Amino acid sequence: SAKKEGGNRVTVYYDKLNPSNIERPRLEAHLRNAIENETIEVCYQPKVNVELGTIFGAEALVRWTDEEFGVVTPEVFIPIAEDTGLIQQLWDLVMRRSCKQVSKWNTNLTQPLSISVNFSARQFQEPSTMLQRVKDILAESNLAPEHLEIEITESILLTNSSEIVHTLKSLQDLGVAVSIDDFGTGYSSLSYLKDLPINTLKIDQSFIQNIDQDFGNSQIPEAIINLARSLHLDVIAEGVEEEYQKEFLRSKNCVQMQGYLFSKPLSKDDFEQFLKNFH
Numbered sequence: 262s263a264k265k266e267g268g269n270r271v272t273v274y275y276d277k278l279n280p281s282n283i284e285r286p287r288l289e290a291h292l293r294n295a296i297e298n299e300t301i302e303v304c305y306q307p308k309v310n311v312e313l314g315t316i317f318g319a320e321a322l323v324r325w326t327d328e329e330f331g332v333v334t335p336e337v338f339i340p341i342a343e344d345t346g347l348i349q350q351l352w353d354l355v356m357r358r359s360c361k362q363v364s365k366w367n368t369n370l371t372q373p374l375s376i377s378v379n380f381s382a383r384q385f386q387e388p389s390t391m392l393q394r395v396k397d398i399l400a401e402s403n404l405a406p407e408h409l410e411i412e413i414t415e416s417i418l419l420t421n422s423s424e425i426v427h428t429l430k431s432l433q434d435l436g437v438a439v440s441i442d443d444f445g446t447g448y449s450s451l452s453y454l455k456d457l458p459i460n461t462l463k464i465d466q467s468f469i470q471n472i473d474q475d476f477g478n479s480q481i482p483e484a485i486i487n488l489a490r491s492l493h494l495d496v497i498a499e500g501v502e503e504e505y506q507k508e509f510l511r512s513k514n515c516v517q518m519q520g521y522l523f524s525k526p527l528s529k530d531d532f533e534q535f536l537k538n539f540h
């Protein structure tokens with residue numbers, strides 16, 4: 262249930278693990294409205310190359326503040342959107358808005374940004390429809406396919422793999438890049454990985470946050486960096502919060518990073534300000 266905490270602040274006490282939660286149908290109805298009225302926001306988290314000192318891209322992350330439920334996190338509403346099929350409309354909205362936005366930014370930038378969009382399993386259920394939609398949105402936004410990256414989790418690769426592989430290959434043929442999000446948490450078979458049409462491994466933030474001051478607990482990120490290198494894939498670390506985590510990654514030649522150390526996900530206006538101030 263939602264509880265008022267003085268003023269207009271509303272905190273959500275919503276048990277996402279309890280499907281019989283009495284609030285869920287109402288939350289779902291509110292989500293449907295927010296998606297239909299496009300009152301859902303898209304934030305942008307910078308992706309940094311610490312060697313070149315550049316911002317080379319941004320990840321689009323959805324934000325939803327409901328009048329009654331308050332801030333509802335993606336961890337709560339993305340699974341609802343996935344269960345109900347609303348994720349299709351949400352995906353379309355995020356794609357349209359973020360591709361258009363990055364295309365606009367790129368007209369004023371000497372080094373164009375690339376936009377990363379999170380794709381759910383549902384996006385792969387009708388591959389030809391999805392591919393056509395990607396082409397149309399890129400054309401409408403005047404964004405080169407090379408400036409779009411999709412992020413998928415390992416779990417997507419485990420479902421109906423041959424069709425997924427074919428779809429990813431079609432995206433790559435267009436020029437779109439494919440990144441494996443939360444890498445290391447999903448039990449990918451390593452032998453299989455080498456034949457997949459993917460460009461980047463994105464090391465899961467839990468591994469990065471475990472790295473301590475003395476570079477302890479760094480075996481897994483190091484192994485993933487080496488794996489990426491031997492498979493000729495790009496590698497990026499997410500959830501970099503501390504200077505020493507950055508230094509560790511850099512010492513292992515993983516120079517692409519994302520995390521609160523650089524910036525939280527930002528509104529469009531704040532992202533523009535961040536670009537101006539960054540050096």
Ligand code: C2E
Nearest residue numbers: 322323335336339355379380381500501502520521522526
């Ligand atoms: P993700 O794609 O792995 O995104 C990374 C999450 O980590 C984001 O949470 C981001 O805000 C957070 N994060 C970034 N840097 C740091 C850091 O340094 N420390 C910590 N503690 N966290 C950091 P967010 O925005 O709450 O999103 C959570 C998940 O929801 C995403 O994980 C993604 O799986 C999903 N999601 C978000 N937007 C979309 C979307 O448009 N479509 C789909 N299908 N899923 C989305």
Ligand code: MG
Nearest residue numbers: 320379412442
């Ligand atoms: Mg992601």
Ligand code: MG
Nearest residue numbers: 442443466499
């Ligand atoms: Mg992730």
Ligand code: MG
Nearest residue numbers: 414442443466
């Ligand atoms: Mg995640």
